Amino acid sequence: MVMQTDIQEPTTHSWLGVLAIALGALSLVVTEFLPVGLLPGIARDLGIAEGTAGLAVTATAILGFLAAPVTAIAIGRVDRKRVLLGLTALLIVSSVLSWNAQDFTMLLLARVILGIGVGGFWAISITAAAKLVPPEKVHAASSLVFAGISIGSVIAVPAGSYIGAHSDWRQAFLGASVLAVLCFVLQLIFLPSLKMKQGVRMGDFFGLLKSARIRAIFLTVICIVAGQYAGYTFVTPYLEQITRLDTSIVSGLLFAYGVATVVGNFVGGTLAGRNLHNTVVATVWIFVLSLAGMAVFATSPLLAGIALLVWALSWGMAPVGTQLWLFNATPHAPEAAQAMNTSVFQLSIGLGSLVGGIAVNTAGLQSSMWLAALILAAAVLMVYIVGRMNQQPAIA
Incomplete structure (x- = not known):
């Protein structure tokens, strides 16, 4: 049985809600791939090899792999607004922990938390955005979310590389924390209740x-x-x-x-x-x-x-x-x-x-x-x- 989206009539905030989801996708992508641009600084500061520092990317990806299907099943028919807010809250926690990480263990913990948010958010974001607009606009809503992902991939690594070259690598995660909080506030304000008729089954x-x-x-x-x-x-x-x-x-x-x-x-x-x-x-x-x-x-x-x-x-x-x-x-x-x-x-x-x-x-x-x-x-x-x-x- 597949998920039923029960598309609602658009409200005055419909497209702002889609934009809030797209910005959340952008924020997740930026935070996931920041370490690629920060790798030399992380390795040098924490006293580890660059290959080992690459585990900051690996840990997030592995948890994202596990979280996507588990989240899709576990959330059932729970209001998607509540789910998206919860996943964005994980992004905030991860970014703050990374900003304050003093050793590689703490950084890995932060990246594990991020992985849960990434997997869950990616798994439901397109369907959630589609619920906010009429059927003939679903393609446009989906494209906006994908644009957030693409733009995030554009800015993450060069931004990390630039910040790492001119400041402490942790400052990049301070910026990510601010962006994540902004996403949370926008979702809280502009997303309506997004109830589902039926969820995904194993x-x-x-x-x-x-x-x-x-x-x-x-x-x-x-x-x-x-x-x-x-x-x-x-x-x-x-x-x-x-x-x-x-x-x-x-x-x-x-x-x-x-x-x-x-x-x-x-x-x-x-x-x-x-x-x-x-x-x-x-x-x-x-x-x-x-x-x-x-x-x-x-x-x-x-x-x-x-x-x-x-x-x-x-x-x-x-x-x-x-x-x-x-x-x-x-x-x-x-x-x-x-x-x-x-x-x-x-x-x-x-x-x-x-x-x-x-x-x-x-x-x-x-x-x-x-x-x-x-x-x-x-x-x-x-x-x-x-x-x-x-x-x-x-x-x-």
């Missing part, structure tokens, strides 16, 4: 996993996302220590990376509308080659910079294709599929940053890009497999 997830096609799509997502974060988690120290770029230049490049990612979202959507399979095939091949280029041209600032931007463009395109695959394959279970996709995505972030950290600690920073390219090569194979399976009908 059987919905098992029903999805019975399909070989769905399993193949999720395995493709794992390869793409794990490959991304095996390299991206360590991109700041990589550019500083291997490519030997000044921290201000790194911040600028990472901002450009974020912008290119957003451009990739739109390019991927446009091309996928014309030919979905060919778009995904081209995307993963470009992905592999750009990561290999990062490794091969590591000591050339110009060529490494070009490879970085091509990498960003392909990363922006990739989730669009896999999301469309999943949407087309699960027309009768979209909410359960969204929760599971969130779970798989977060698990893949954790796996990627974990294996990337192991590679960095054992073989050096440059190994992270080679490892990322290798994992993406597996994604190429999975894309061809899914392409053949897509001849099958969608699951009922």
Whole structure:
């Protein structure tokens, strides 16, 4: 049984409510990926290896993986306004703890709490936003929430890198705390009661996993996302220590990376509308080659910079294709599929940053890009497999 959204008549605050949800999504993404830009400072200040500091990303992702399906089931028909406020409160607690962390244990605890908020929020935010607007505006509401996620990914790492270069890394989490409080207040004011007729059941997830096609799509997502974060988690120290770029230049490049990612979202959507399979095939091949280029041209600032931007463009395109695959394959279970996709995505972030950290600690920073390219090569194979399976009908 799938979730019923019981879409209500829009109120004068409907779009402000959608905006509040979108800002919450932005805040969560910013806070989740701040450590990527702060990695050198965290490692230096807490006296740990950079590969170990990468666990600050891994811990959040692993808890996000667990929290998405658990939250979707546990909340049942509970008013979604109350759920979103509770999850945003976890974001506030996590940010304040990170701001005050004096050792790595306290930082990890904060990141675990954040993971619960991330998984739960991502699992229900799109459906909650859809309840606020009439059916013909659901696409626009969903796009606004996704825009929050994209913009968060644009500003998180370069902002962290800039703050880390000019101040104590904890100040970044002070800023995140302020943003989280703002999100909470806006949700409290502008979100109406969002009651549900029925929630997601455990059987919905098992029903999805019975399909070989769905399993193949999720395995493709794992390869793409794990490959991304095996390299991206360590991109700041990589550019500083291997490519030997000044921290201000790194911040600028990472901002450009974020912008290119957003451009990739739109390019991927446009091309996928014309030919979905060919778009995904081209995307993963470009992905592999750009990561290999990062490794091969590591000591050339110009060529490494070009490879970085091509990498960003392909990363922006990739989730669009896999999301469309999943949407087309699960027309009768979209909410359960969204929760599971969130779970798989977060698990893949954790796996990627974990294996990337192991590679960095054992073989050096440059190994992270080679490892990322290798994992993406597996994604190429999975894309061809899914392409053949897509001849099958969608699951009922």
